[in-house]
Amino acid sequence: MSAGTPPRERRNGLAAIAWPAALGLLSGLLLLLVLLPVAGLLFTSSPGRLLRGLADPLVGPAVRLTVATTVASVVVIVACGTPLAWVLARRRHRLWRVLETVIELPVVLPPAVAGVALLLAFGRRGLLGPTLGALGIGLPFSTAAVVLAQSFVAAPFYVQAAIAAFRRLDADLVLVARTLGASWPRVFFTVALPLSWPALAGGAALSWARALGEFGATLMFAGNLGGRTQTLPLAIYTALESDLQTAQSLSIILVVVAFALLVAIRAGVRR
């Protein structure tokens, strides 16, 4: 054996530096890209100006409406999306796969196009317009339209997470439960749901965050009326037209509220 480090060890020595350096550099770049704009939002305003922005009459109704509509949207998405994901996760036929892809479409649609699509479906002259009109229901420009728009754009995030979670379930567990005589509902509620719940909660959080930031589809389908359809993102855009300070204050509320709720959900899931 000659003196000096054996080649394998030397390579390890290089990797010991290069690997963490590469990890640090690449993840640092992405972190900066996300953190810097948030920091810009938070630190270019003084507390006094921020408080004055918060006193704007747009703020109160917009916050209340945003909380109410996004909670309603998540309830709708979870209530309808969980059974849908359960069905889709357990079917192998090509048609079901097509349906799975269709559910993803709202993610790629530009939001304003999503809004037009909603009008063409539920608007006065839309596909369901005459039916809804006969029943005396007018969806566009209503708070219900806000919930529909949010559910439309946010549902895919939950449904995809739920499908993936149900597919990861141990098939043997389900089989054993069934052979032991458990009915399908019982399997779903006592085996599938408890095992998938962290993934479902994560998907719901993502959906909720998307609903919170929803702007384009809401503006097109539900319009912009204070207290009825003007959610925080719409209020921010409205304020942006006249007063950057109010817009910035509102944006900070949106960021803080979203951050707090996402942290709370993460903590809840871990427990």
Added chain:
Amino acid sequence: MRHLVHYPLVALLASFLACRSAAAAPVQELVVFEAASLKDVFAKLARRFERDNPGAKVVANAAGSQELRAQIEHGASADVMASADRKQMDALAAQGLVAAPSVFTCNEPVVVVRAGLASVIRALGDLPRAERIVIGAPEVPIGAYTVQILRNGAAKHGADFPARVQAKVASRELNVRQVLAKVALGEADAGVVYRTDAIAAGGKVTIVTIPPELNVVAEYPIAVLEAAPHRELARRWIDLVKSPAGAAPLREAGFAACPRR
């Protein structure tokens, strides 16, 4: 008539010159910042300008006047600014970013009515008969004008006229095109937009003119930027926009000469 006869000749000459100078001189790019409502008209004028000024190429940046102002304030390089709103131009002038703005055309708000309701809403005073009205948010220029028009309308249609209209407002949109889209789609019965937008919608909406004594006028100012890389070309562009040759496409698009004050 005599002018028309010479057009082909002039064009031919111009194209010869264009070929020659394209080989000789580098292309000069005239950057024009223009309010979104001017886009189509300025595109037509740009073709003419490039024909008349060999070696010049017009590069357009069309956006909302507020956005254009913000871009210039943040150091965007441009030669000409044409705004749909005096406020934005005055702010730029106050900062010494543009030189001597002047108004070159005017645009007036009109009521647009959805298909099938033209017989119900025939004048400004009929607005309260609509079931759903969509207007601009008071933060954007068209919304502020609408509030002013409704207030003016109180003189003729009763003190409660603004309130009766506002009671039917289903949405306060963030730009004119969204107001128009909702009336054109039939979701809203009526709205208030600029005449130029209403004309651009083709036959999808019916236009109801607002009496001039109740209406307001949107003035469009134009100016050369203080930091313009091509001052002389910029001045020639403004001359073209203000010439009779510039007035024709503006008139076609629905712009009008400004009322004397």
